[in-house]
Amino acid sequence: MKLYYATGTCSLSPHIVAIEAGIALELERVDIRKIPRVTETGADYAQVNPNLYVPALALDDGTILLEGTAIVQYLADLAPASGLAPPPGSLARVQLQSWLGFIATELHKVFSPWLFHPEYGTQAQDVARSRLAARLDYVERQLAAGGPYLLGERYSIADAYLYTILSWSAHTKVDLSAFPQVRRLIERVGERPAVQQALREEECRY
Numbered sequence: 001m002k003l004y005y006a007t008g009t010c011s012l013s014p015h016i017v018a019i020e021a022g023i024a025l026e027l028e029r030v031d032i033r034k035i036p037r038v039t040e041t042g043a044d045y046a047q048v049n050p051n052l053y054v055p056a057l058a059l060d061d062g063t064i065l066l067e068g069t070a071i072v073q074y075l076a077d078l079a080p081a082s083g084l085a086p087p088p089g090s091l092a093r094v095q096l097q098s099w100l101g102f103i104a105t106e107l108h109k110v111f112s113p114w115l116f117h118p119e120y121g122t123q124a125q126d127v128a129r130s131r132l133a134a135r136l137d138y139v140e141r142q143l144a145a146g147g148p149y150l151l152g153e154r155y156s157i158a159d160a161y162l163y164t165i166l167s168w169s170a171h172t173k174v175d176l177s178a179f180p181q182v183r184r185l186i187e188r189v190g191e192r193p194a195v196q197q198a199l200r201e202e203e204c205r206y
């Protein structure tokens with residue numbers, strides 16, 4: 001199985017999940033700063049993902065899986081004993097999917113692309129930061145009521161995804177100081193050996 005990734009991006013989330021699940025991954029880096037988009041082996045990434053973004057997971061039979069939230073569920077389901085995702089069909093699984101959808105649409109896609117492109121202007125960036133603050137307040141309240149993880153006592157793929165997205169906060173000047181439960185979750189996830197290993201493998205320094 002091969003993960004197409006770019007250092008410091010959302011592809012860290014499936015990378016962490018694969019390590020947590022004990023799944024061996026081949027890694028192929030994509031330079032997302034350039035068009036045409038090529039991988040480190042010189043392959044045309046448009047042939048892998050016509051949308052050009054990472055992550056993409058190439059299965060051994062040639063199937064390409066796209067979208068981070070689908071990829072992490074696929075990986076977790078390959079290793080059910082890891083407990084990284086509740087069983088498909090359970091209410092807990094739907095609650096997990098609810099968090100994955102929330103992180104993807106309410107957090108990830110508010111950070112990116114808006115806060116990574118100064119050319120969009122300070123007004124757009126201020127709106128993005130204030131929207132993120134409102135959504136993080138929601139996460140904070142959920143964690144205060146039933147943490148320490150998004151699903152309660154159990155660490156899951158949603159926490160790895162949340163960690164990945166919020167690791168962009170310092171660089172993008174998103175202030176987490178009002179969200180102690182969120183910061184605690186991020187610290188706790190960041191200390192996990194799988195997370196440290198994924199960061200090392202991507203040569204990433206947060």
Ligand SMILES: N[C@@H](CCC(=O)N[C@@H](CS)C(=O)NCC(=O)O)C(=O)O
Nearest residue numbers: 009010032052053054055067068069
């Ligand atoms: N909907 C996609 C979005 C992935 C995404 O935003 N990837 C970013 C990195 S975090 C990227 O590759 N950006 C480069 C581009 O869009 O060209 C997913 O959730 O997997």
